[in-house]
Each structure stands twice: as C-alpha cells, then as structure tokens.
C-alpha cells in the first residue's frame with residue numbers, strides 16, 4: 001500500500017515564480033507536485049492542502065497556530081506530514097511546532113528550497129523527495145527540518161547560509177539522520193550500523209560544532225565482555241577540550257582508574 005503523506009503548503013521560495021516585484025509565492029501545492037518527477041509522486045499517496053501563500057518573513061505566531069491546527073486535525077490520517085515553508089523563518093516555525101505539538105508519534109517534516117521548483121537548477125525536488133521519504137520512515141517522529149540531505153531536530157535548526165543549498169545546520173546536536181539517494185540513513189536500534197568516521201575525528205567535529213560535552217559509550221561492552229578501547233579513548237581525549245564522559249565495560253575500580261588515566265573527565269556506569 002502506498003505511504004500516505006499530507007503535504008501542507010505555506011509559500012516560500014520553493015513555491016515562488018518570478019513577478020515584476022521579484023520572486024513571489026504563487027504556486028499551489030498541486031502545481032508543486034506536478035513539477036515533481038512521476039517516480040516521486042507515484043511512490044506516495046499524496047494529499048495536498050494549501051494553507052498559506054506567504055513569504056516566510058510574514059509568518060508570525062498566528063500562522064504557527066494555523067499550521068499546528070492543520071497538523072493536529074490530520075494527525076491520525078497519514079503516515080507523515082510534510083510542510084513546505086520559506087527558509088527565512090523555517091527554523092522558528094519548526095521550534096514553535098515542536099512545542100505546540102509534543103510527542104507526535106509520526107514525523108512532521110518542514111522543508112523548502114533556495115531556488116523555486118520551476119527553475120532548472122533547483123534544490124526543491126531533492127528536498128521534497130527527501131522529506132516525503134522521511135515523513136514515512138517508521139523510526140522518525142516529532143518535528144524536523146529536512147534540507148540538503150540533513151534531517152535536523154525542529155528545536156535545533158538554524159539557517160546559516162542565505163544562498164548555499166546547504167542552508168541549515170543543527171546547533172549543538174547532531175543531525176538526527178541523513179538522506180542519501182532518497183534513503184534515510186543511520187544505524188537504528190544497533191542494526192545496520194555503518195562506519196561514519198573514526199572516534200577522534202568525530203569528536204573533533206562535534207566539538208567544533210559547539211557541543212558542550214562529549215559522551216563516549218561502548219554501549220554493548222559489558223554484554224559482549226569487552227574492555228574499553230583505551231587507544232581510541234586516549235586519542236579522543238587528546239583531540240577535544242570539552243568535558244568527556246566515558247562508559248561501557250566499566251565493572252571494577254581498576255576500570256575507573258584506567259578510563260580516567262586515558263583522559264576521561266567523568267565515568268558513567270549503568271548495569272555495572
């Protein structure tokens with residue numbers, strides 16, 4: 001059965017067309033969908049509701065409530081909801097929706113584009129395709145922004161570039177997933193895990209992004225009778241200057257000692 005998506009449109013560049021005063025949001029949701037390749041629209045059972053036609057600089061708390069109301073009223077009917085929105089205030093709307101609609105078991109995805117969907121070189125089609133895919137991914141829930149292959153928690157997004165397709169960053173928090181070739185990727189429930197980088201490089205990356213603290217867990221160490229990877233830990237501790245908490249495989253005072261000597265600031269113990 002095709003996955004059921006509700007597309008709510010609010011305007012923004014993605015739905016804009018050139019006018020005498022410059023770009024203005026003018027395309028209806030059906031026109032947006034009509035500009036997507038058939039392969040994308042055929043993969044979903046798409047319902048469209050046009051709720052606003054605004055440049056997002058004109059979106060205010062009143063409009064947040066309108067959007068939230070539409071999401072709430074349709075929450076049981078669909079596998080997920082995609083909201084197209086201008087990029088300028090998308091992060092604010094995402095944060096507001098995160099608090100207006102808490103603990104949504106289904107994905108509520110905001111997306112938009114740096115170039116209108118009718119333009120040849122546009123990011124609209126990719127962002128919409130990625131958003132549809134995220135909106136019906138079973139392990140996703142709550143509010144997120146999907147943009148340029150990033151899936152960013154609704155309360156963490158910030159627009160960091162005005163022109164680049166890579167317009168949004170996740171602040172002090174990793175992307176909750178990524179979208180590659182139309183697939184939402186990340187190891188989930190410890191299955192399908194893939195190597196993304198070595199621990200020291202990742203630690204440097206998160207630290208550089210402004211993380212306040214790093215937690216280094218070998219989560220199955222006790223269950224699988226493994227001691228902590230001392231070399232990797234030493235390397236991580238050498239690389240970063242933020243507090244480092246270490247856990248996994250800690251079952252004796254000697255383990256505490258060893259981990260602290262490798263450079264940990266705090267030791268975390270759960271099952272022992």
Ligand code: ASP
Pocket residue numbers: 011012013014054055056057085086087088089112113114
């Ligand atoms: N000014 C537009 C808006 O926020 C920009 C965009 O969509 O990217 O609606």
